[in-house]
Amino acid sequence: MTDAATAKPSPQLSLRGLAKRFDGKAVLSDIQLDIHDGEFITLLGPSGCGKTTLLRMLAGFETPDEGSIRLDGADIVGLPPNHRPLNTVFQNYALFPHMTVFQNVAYGLRMERCPAAEIRTRVEQMLAMVQLSEFAARKPHQLSGGQQQRVAIARAVIKRPRVLLLDEPLSALDFKLRKTMQLELKRIQRELGITFVFVTHDQEEALSMSDRVVVLNQGQIEQLGTPREVYERPASLFVARFVGEANLLPGEIAGVADDGRVQVDVMGQRMLLRRPFFPATPGQKVKILLRPEDMRLGTADESGFPGRVLERSYKGSTLDAVVRLDAGPDILASEFFDEDYPDFDHRRGEPVTVTWVPSWEWLLPDADAPV
Amino acid sequence: MSRWLLRGYLALVYLLLYLPILVLVVFAFNDNRSAYSWGGFSWRWFEALFNNRSLMDAALNSLLLAASTATLTMIIGTLTAVALQRYRFRGKAALQGMLFVVMMSPEIVMAISLLALFILLGMQLGFVSLLLAHITFCLPFVVITVYAQLSGFDNRLMEAARDLGASEWQTLRTVLLPMIWPALLAGWLLGFTLSLDDVVVSTFMTGPGFDVLPLRIYSMVRIGLSPEVNALGALLLLLSLISLMLSHLILTRKRS
Amino acid sequence: MLTRLFKPLFDLKAPFRSGVLWLIWGWLILLVLLPNLLVIGVSFLERDPQDFIRFSVTLDNYRRLFDPLYLGVFLRSLHMAVLATVLCLLIGYPFAWGVSRVTPRWRPLLMFLLIVPFWTNSLVRTYAIKVLLAGNGLINSFLIDVGLISQPVQLLYTEGAVIIGLIYVLLPFMILPLYSVFEQLREDLLAASADLGASRWRTFRHVVIPMTMPGVIAGCLLVLLPAMGMFYIADVLGGSRVLLVGNVIKSQFLDARDWPFGAAASVLLTVAMALLLLAYWQSVRRVRQQVAL
Numbered sequence: 001m002t003d004a005a006t007a008k009p010s011p012q013l014s015l016r017g018l019a020k021r022f023d024g025k026a027v028l029s030d031i032q033l034d035i036h037d038g039e040f041i042t043l044l045g046p047s048g049c050g051k052t053t054l055l056r057m058l059a060g061f062e063t064p065d066e067g068s069i070r071l072d073g074a075d076i077v078g079l080p081p082n083h084r085p086l087n088t089v090f091q092n093y094a095l096f097p098h099m100t101v102f103q104n105v106a107y108g109l110r111m112e113r114c115p116a117a118e119i120r121t122r123v124e125q126m127l128a129m130v131q132l133s134e135f136a137a138r139k140p141h142q143l144s145g146g147q148q149q150r151v152a153i154a155r156a157v158i159k160r161p162r163v164l165l166l167d168e169p170l171s172a173l174d175f176k177l178r179k180t181m182q183l184e185l186k187r188i189q190r191e192l193g194i195t196f197v198f199v200t201h202d203q204e205e206a207l208s209m210s211d212r213v214v215v216l217n218q219g220q221i222e223q224l225g226t227p228r229e230v231y232e233r234p235a236s237l238f239v240a241r242f243v244g245e246a247n248l249l250p251g252e253i254a255g256v257a258d259d260g261r262v263q264v265d266v267m268g269q270r271m272l273l274r275r276p277f278f279p280a281t282p283g284q285k286v287k288i289l290l291r292p293e294d295m296r297l298g299t300a301d302e303s304g305f306p307g308r309v310l311e312r313s314y315k316g317s318t319l320d321a322v323v324r325l326d327a328g329p330d331i332l333a334s335e336f337f338d339e340d341y342p343d344f345d346h347r348r349g350e351p352v353t354v355t356w357v358p359s360w361e362w363l364l365p366d367a368d369a370p371v
Numbered sequence: 372m373s374r375w376l377l378r379g380y381l382a383l384v385y386l387l388l389y390l391p392i393l394v395l396v397v398f399a400f401n402d403n404r405s406a407y408s409w410g411g412f413s414w415r416w417f418e419a420l421f422n423n424r425s426l427m428d429a430a431l432n433s434l435l436l437a438a439s440t441a442t443l444t445m446i447i448g449t450l451t452a453v454a455l456q457r458y459r460f461r462g463k464a465a466l467q468g469m470l471f472v473v474m475m476s477p478e479i480v481m482a483i484s485l486l487a488l489f490i491l492l493g494m495q496l497g498f499v500s501l502l503l504a505h506i507t508f509c510l511p512f513v514v515i516t517v518y519a520q521l522s523g524f525d526n527r528l529m530e531a532a533r534d535l536g537a538s539e540w541q542t543l544r545t546v547l548l549p550m551i552w553p554a555l556l557a558g559w560l561l562g563f564t565l566s567l568d569d570v571v572v573s574t575f576m577t578g579p580g581f582d583v584l585p586l587r588i589y590s591m592v593r594i595g596l597s598p599e600v601n602a603l604g605a606l607l608l609l610l611s612l613i614s615l616m617l618s619h620l621i622l623t624r625k626r627s
Numbered sequence: 628m629l630t631r632l633f634k635p636l637f638d639l640k641a642p643f644r645s646g647v648l649w650l651i652w653g654w655l656i657l658l659v660l661l662p663n664l665l666v667i668g669v670s671f672l673e674r675d676p677q678d679f680i681r682f683s684v685t686l687d688n689y690r691r692l693f694d695p696l697y698l699g700v701f702l703r704s705l706h707m708a709v710l711a712t713v714l715c716l717l718i719g720y721p722f723a724w725g726v727s728r729v730t731p732r733w734r735p736l737l738m739f740l741l742i743v744p745f746w747t748n749s750l751v752r753t754y755a756i757k758v759l760l761a762g763n764g765l766i767n768s769f770l771i772d773v774g775l776i777s778q779p780v781q782l783l784y785t786e787g788a789v790i791i792g793l794i795y796v797l798l799p800f801m802i803l804p805l806y807s808v809f810e811q812l813r814e815d816l817l818a819a820s821a822d823l824g825a826s827r828w829r830t831f832r833h834v835v836i837p838m839t840m841p842g843v844i845a846g847c848l849l850v851l852l853p854a855m856g857m858f859y860i861a862d863v864l865g866g867s868r869v870l871l872v873g874n875v876i877k878s879q880f881l882d883a884r885d886w887p888f889g890a891a892a893s894v895l896l897t898v899a900m901a902l903l904l905l906a907y908w909q910s911v912r913r914v915r916q917q918v919a920l
Contacts, residue, residue: 059530060533082534082536082537082538092527094525094527098549098550107532107537107545111532111535156535159536377721381725381737388795390759391755391759392744392752392755394755394759395751395755447650451650460648466651475900476852477853477900478856479873479896480896484659484663486880487665488658507658510654570859571856571858589863592750592757593863596761600751600754607751608748612746615739615743619739
């Protein structure tokens, strides 16, 4: 992992040794994380992994049992939410139903006892930014989901927070609107230059929007890295499975070459594979991670792992195939259309061989194997 | 067949529930003293009622007491319901248990325990002792009424307000109160009615200088029949009907 | 260090929260817990003609409760309260069931009509019963007019009158929790039972009764406890002939000024309440459905 911390002088938000228990059960343990000014960072994980708790600690709704949260060097753990220069976009928006759109957006400034004239201009500016100027007098329940979402964002950023916290803000929207709002959020972030801390369980959303992704599992950070690192070079089997589709082939280290590459027995074939990120020892069980788009299907007479096509599905830009290998596991392969062969296809039951582009594989220690 | 039997049964129970009240109200307008023969329509018992100075004083005292009780109970009960709904704190179950026990306790048990306390403290019995006692027995009912409304309330709204810079007090004033005022008003009306209705606790808590209406009625109805009580009962019935309708309207209108 | 020590008592960072918790705890401890402890304490002390109590510990008050004279009063009071409760249950159970099976559109109105008397002054309602039952009251006059009797029958100042009064005042308290369990009782459970071959009676016995048990016990609790203490109903409708536990406690405190004995009687009432509450919680746990009280 390249450490971004060395590139920038000092982090804006710095979490050290954060831990939280509910009723004796650890929800978060020993969280270390640096977040930099202007960064779009995503907390990604399955439900119950602690990502929302972590966000609520940043906002001030939960107090950590241990550890510190430093904002520009000052510990903010004891500070109540209303004294923190961070604002939140809530899941399901939490718009005040008894106030108009204007009043909702103005709320934060009113609490600051901002002069009325200034409130008016700033709210109008903000509503213009989220393209809701003509809806100022409406109540939240008179707006569509996407519009409510924009109000929630406007309400949160009007106070010019140092950091904007977003708790699964897009989860209530339908697929198409979600795509639009993803772009919209990126635009707003660029325009305002605010740090975004974004919580989601949708890995695709995390990969497409973030500068860096924090993958959380059972209250611990599994991996911290750019979307590309997390996808292509996952630090654990959990990350490999959680982020994107994964083919995991079983293997056993047979030997280590001088250049660090390893000899691996994969389902009866010995292969020379790229250097693993962990110290490999002969006899060690490993998993070889291959993304569906790394897979290549060949005719039965080519070399590779023999198998038969089990399912075939048309995905628009790709053709996906499930191949049952003779050696056991099913693998998923996505092939892009080749314009030279528009009618190219595999039949179900057709014998094929499976290979992959050399050095696109990624080795992981097999945590599932009995030690 | 059994359907009509059931409906007939419901109708019968309602008839038995309302018959005594109906008779009471009708004979409040009876010109003669009898409780069974009609002597023509008359306002005379209402007039007698309003000319009865000491009774009117007691009524005013009671209204003052009921309004104070309702207001203070509404405030304390709302704060308690908010605390129960929003905070995790040690002893929360004990607090809920205690409120439940207060609600279930026979009034007379509460009355004598408070009497013992006030005598021990050397307190003069009267308005203050009545007020403290009435608030105490109304409290669980108001807490439950407000809590029921709060449990349908999205806590994130409060968090959103805090997040946007509102203090706890500002959050209550600008977000919670505007949204739950119907429950508060219903709680107020309930407290008012309970206080105005109470005989048991008031019997023990009242002092020489402060006469309240239920106790006046009590001494009037113990002895015999008096058409003045009919008139008073009709008025009280009207009052409680109005406050019940009001609270019903407020609570149902909010839901739609 | 110092702040950590005081944080449990008053958290300066959350003054509102701390203030509210202080207020409600203070209120309940000062006006509920402390007075009740006082009463328990007094019940173990001796009576003093001048200062109400004398500080010497005794079990005498409890012994006196079992004196045949008082025991008789208690048993009769209990008997009347239980009778009123059972009658309320018998009237209220089919009633609540009936209301819960009416078209949903009408249910709110029917419940509203039931709550109106609950919001009406209970003394006034007791008095209304008195008007009906009096020697020259409506019922007697009516019976004489139709020639069924020639002389007014003694209806007022009897145990029956007190029981009627208790039922009249307390019936809504029985019906409300019953109605809430009946409304939650799902029609498909009854259908399932019938489908599995149970007769209507067996469905009632094995499905309906267990499912509505929490409501039954809650209702009984809400009727039985006040029924023992409502001295004014006994006063107004029973004259001085019929006594409830409430009358005994009241006269011991306000007339005889025998506080320790009155306190012992009140403790007994509280213990009875605790036992009933226990039974209620047991039944709720068994059915795992909470009844809104």
